Amino acid sequence: DIQMTQSPSTLSASVGDRVTITCRASQSISSWLAWYQQKPGKAPKLLIYKASSLQSGVPSRFSGSGSGTEFTLTISSLQPDDFATYYCQHYNSYSGLAFGGGTKVDIK
Amino acid sequence: QVQLVQSGAEVKKPGASVKVSCKASGYSFISYGLSWVRQAPGQGLEWMGWISIYNGNTFYAQKVQGRVTMTTDTSTSTAYMELRSLTSDDTAVYYCARDDEQWPSSYFDYWGQGTLVTVSS
Numbered sequence: 001d002i003q004m005t006q007s008p009s010t011l012s013a014s015v016g017d018r019v020t021i022t023c024r025a026s027q028s029i030s031s032w033l034a035w036y037q038q039k040p041g042k043a044p045k046l047l048i049y050k051a052s053s054l055q056s057g058v059p060s061r062f063s064g065s066g067s068g069t070e071f072t073l074t075i076s077s078l079q080p081d082d083f084a085t086y087y088c089q090h091y092n093s094y095s096g097l098a099f100g101g102g103t104k105v106d107i108k
Numbered sequence: 109q110v111q112l113v114q115s116g117a118e119v120k121k122p123g124a125s126v127k128v129s130c131k132a133s134g135y136s137f138i139s140y141g142l143s144w145v146r147q148a149p150g151q152g153l154e155w156m157g158w159i160s161i162y163n164g165n166t167f168y169a170q171k172v173q174g175r176v177t178m179t180t181d182t183s184t185s186t187a188y189m190e191l192r193s194l195t196s197d198d199t200a201v202y203y204c205a206r207d208d209e210q211w212p213s214s215y216f217d218y219w220g221q222g223t224l225v226t227v228s229s
Contacts, residue, residue, distance in 0.1 A: 097212075
């Protein structure tokens, strides 16, 4: 099975900072990667699919890049609403799918 | 608008079963699949399995294979996830999420609000 590893597990940042989260796959997953944002007590929200496609309605300060085994989620200028936990997810695999362990972005 | 509305919280004893429902609205139910994802307290997301609404085909994660059954009722646009032989490790919030109609599974653009299942003696 494909394993997804996110880093860092926790990230402290300030409003206005540029934030980058990394997700690594244990084998190549092409561009079959999604990113989600989750706030406490809420369901995850889709931000990015196919590694770099922005989901409708998601602010343009969010962007995704990468292919193969290494991917990044970037928030160009962190806003107060962006303090949350972020998960990557690989998909389109006949053996199933998996999420990364999550990255919590908190206030510095 | 697309909505997935799940059933309410459950408290179960070890060894029991739980059945969580997920009622869809605002889209063509039969044109998509559904996945179930769970999240233990303070932990990450764990995918449990997928079901095709069109033909009922399923694919379950190895960890819950043999204990989980996913079904649908197209007459009421409702999906169900039943988990048997519960242990304390099954205590989690269970989510349904809209998925691709065909396997392999895709990304999830709409999610239910979550159902807390607590397993305790």
